[in-house]
Amino acid sequence: MKRPANALSLAVLTLLFEKPMHPYEMSSTLRQRSKEESIRLNYGSLYAVVESLRKKGLIAARETLREGNRPERTVYELTDEGATAMRDWLSEMLRDPTPQFTDFEAALSLMGALPPEEALELLKLRLRAQRLASNQYDGVRAHVPEGFPAFFLVEGDYSEALRLAEITFVEKLVDDISHDRLGGLEMWRRIHELRAAGHSGEEATAKLMDEFGHLLGIDP
Amino acid sequence: MKRPANALSLAVLTLLFEKPMHPYEMSSTLRQRSKEESIRLNYGSLYAVVESLRKKGLIAARETLREGNRPERTVYELTDEGATAMRDWLSEMLRDPTPQFTDFEAALSLMGALPPEEALELLKLRLRAQRLASNQYDGVRAHVPEGFPAFFLVEGDYSEALRLAEITFVEKLVDDISHDRLGGLEMWRRIHELRAAGHSGEEATAKLMDEFGHLLGIDP
DNA sequence: CGCGAATTACTCTAGTTAGAGTATTCGAGT
């Protein structure tokens, strides 16, 4: 029986490790602890995930309550297998780096489909947005009361550290493009000139290979 | 008609922007250009994605070929709407930062469910793996031939920049935990002591609130 | 004390995705 592969399942297990809960309480608790910023959460997924954990025997329904005319709430608890799965799986997620496929990395890798001037402007706009987000985080961090355990802010700090790295990277990239310092920029510009001049993709590529092919001898 | 929300769809559009292709050629091209490192690719998704782009009118079947007894290959081309969608959507992905929900961020945010000593060891192991990956990337970069356009390596460099930021962050975290310098570490340790001593999650939480509650007055 | 907004508590559907499975052809070696 394979473990489910999404962070929400793991979050459910850790919540039930604290105490038995019904799904709605799980979602409220996650929300209240601001875990929705680091774990994708919506009801559709939550109920599906709970059901799949139950099927796998990692959690079990403890009781079903009804208050007034509201829908039933089923309270779940962690099984022993669930506790083991939680430990194993959380351990793996902490220990093993796995490739992450972010949107921006994909966008960077496909950036060539836009003319360099356009890409440059877009990157500058991203930079503004990221600097703003970063300042906002600083603001929030500054208002955390004295003595509030940093432990509860690790995810946020991690995310901020990555954001800062991205800012630095994009600043450099913007600078390189602006000052004609990025290797391959001529090719990139040239292909869009050819396309703009009415050549088909195939014609443009053929010309490019003629003009710059020698640089691409080996594609690592 | 909403745009599909996955990077593979966008990759398909950019490929067809270059020239008409059949799905298998798309996958080979992506693979050959090492785009599978930045864009999640598998056949199941690819054929589904192609079909959904066709339904949306962003790409169109141009012809169906058959060679020998092999399965048919349908060659697709980009429609004008597809070209517009590609530009708009790639622009958005470059311009707008969106929250990314990585596994490690989730793991960090749930780390409390493991005792601190265990988490510490796991983080050290991650560090080793990340340093190794980073060295490997250095190695690959070093063997790129002179004059090979850096433009084709942007995604990889971006990914490496984030990895380095992660390494720095985790090094600091490991250091803070090791030297008892992380705020909230006592609480974290204490709750696992109580659990290990046989208290239920609820009892342990109650005791914790008694002992440390004053620190948590406001939960931002 | 009555009205609308917010909160509680889900359900449903359509779309997406991973991963395994299938079948053919080609080329390198024996």
Next chain:
DNA sequence: ACTCGAATACTCTAACTAGAGTAATTCGCG
């Protein structure tokens, strides 16, 4: 001439996910 593995080219299924929709209850305000 034969076979074994790699490459070609998909298909299928089960699971997962997002997002919208539903409906009761409670809270705050005039």
